[in-house]
Amino acid sequence: MPSVYTILYTAYTLATLPAHLLTWWLYYIPKSNRPNPNWSWKTAVILQVVIFMFKYRTTIRYRTPKSLEPGPDGDRFIVINPQSTIKDANLKTESAVYQGILTSVPLVKPQPIGAVWFPNTPPEPPRRLIIHFHPSAYVLFGPRLGDECEWGPTKFSEISGWPILSVQYRLSLDADKTFPAAVQDGVTAYIYALEILKIPPSQIVLSGESAGANLILAMLRYITEENPAIPLPRCALLWSPWVDMTQRAITSLITNRNYNTDYIKCDLGQWAVSVYIPPGWPDDHPYLSPLASEHPLKLSIPLFIEVGGSEVLHDDIVQFALNMKKNGTEVELREAPNAVHSIFSSGNNFNMPDVAIEGHKQAAKFIARAGGELE
16 A cells, blocks of 8 residues: 555655746757767657656665566476575586575575566577576566667567566565575576586576666676586676676765766666665675675676766766676676667667667677587
């Protein structure tokens, strides 16, 4: 049952939206008034609409519906159950899937998760797979119809020729869904691909946007440093990765030169870290803030990283890519010109599909160059 405040704020938001729309419609007709003069009028207006929407959802602490029922997704939706052990190919034994950092918060336990196939359910178990993690700030959205994140995986699957399984990982909306819940879910999906679908790790790619990319970095650190029984995937694709959850990073957003050309604002960041980081944990923990951590991450698989030229996290992402290269990880960094945060999935919404699709094409070529032979 929504609170009185939520009802009143929703009414206020709906009542003022037409006036805001008219103001934006007129104000951005001159190019000189647009946050980025290289943008179209439509992109400038859409940015304000998205900011307005994010402010509303952040203010009322909107709860994205989560269900393990197929609903409109039909047979494209599957439920994946956690598996407790994995066969260690090197030691010829079974090892625990969830250990160490993934068992560090007693309330947080592995649970069944949902996932959606893109563009359609494969007629038979695929021989190769991209596992995708949608953007969320760990508090919003999902992979399903109506969750506003479908365009990117659909186009990328078409361009790359790889089937995509987009994961409905848990959002941090309750005490038992803080870190490491989402990372547990990422591992659950990966083990499903390895153990149930029987896909070789060299034919699995991890792909994630924003918080979804943060999730992947935590997964790769876990596999590399704590659970080598789990093999590493072919490569990872990080689209506008969120690499710094510290208060310093969040409070400094407002002074960033790209603050007015992006929809990521301080209040969303504050909400996210307040619920995702377990009580008492430092915000520069290496599993949370790989950029701020004093414990560098070195990976033996290559990374493709895309950053938007107009996004507020631009400098953090570029610095993270440089740090990873310095630490010995192979990194390909692509800057999407004039793009906002997570253009991978939002390109069509922001009237910049060509910019997003060019990133999809470069990532597809990166996959082809990475790892072993394609099947």
